[in-house]
Amino acid sequence: MPANSTAIVFGKGPVAVHAADTLLRLGFDILTVVPSSSELSGQPSLRDWGREHERPVALTSDLDALDVSADLGLSVYFDRLFRPRHIERFGRLLNVHNSLLPRHRGVRPINWALLEGDRVHGVTLHEITPGVDDGPIVDQEAFPISPEDEEVADVYTRCLDAATRLLDRSLPSIMTLPSEPQDETLATSHHSRDDVSLGDRRFWRRGDVSFTA
Secondary structure (H helix, E strand, C coil): CCCCCEEEEEECHHHHHHHHHHHHHCCCEEEEEEECCCCCCCCCCHHHHHHHCCCCECCCCCHHHCCCCEEEEEEECCCCCCCHHHHCCEEEEEEEECCCCCCCEECCHHHHHHHCCCCEEEEEEEECCCCCCCCCEEEEEEEECCCCCCCHHHHHHHHHHHHHHHHHHHHHHCCCCCCECCCHHHCCEECHHHHHHHHHHHEEECCEEEEEC
């Protein structure tokens, strides 16, 4: 890692907090953290992490309202899309996505993987580009799944564990790790307008319509 490398962490939940902890331990100067607007109660909070470590905490997740730039930007379940004007502020801008790209780009990747009967799932660390989840792949962590037996909530929890392993492996060399373009012939994408096609896989657990993933 180059001396005095700077970083900004975007996102929410335990993996975002773990990423911030790891980058700080590796010697990155974390200039600010940008919590998602949808931080969940009861989960480790990136907002709280910033306050505890005396790092600036962005008061908004609106990227156009943020005047931030750094050597590294890391998005961990962040809820905003980065446009070219945002991407150019970083030496390297990466995202953690809950699928084995190029399959299941876009929203609800776990839901679609279970609906389509995938037997292997995982998480991807990839470069952020102006497209949606189509940037070159830096690293992936895969694991088997059982669509007959597992719910979205189950696979989501396993994705969090996989993402932690992935970041532990990747972050020590994050500024120099190579990336490989995605194979567009294997790509699938999903949009919010397609949610109706998920049926009972739209929900955390089949039969429980109280919560969606």
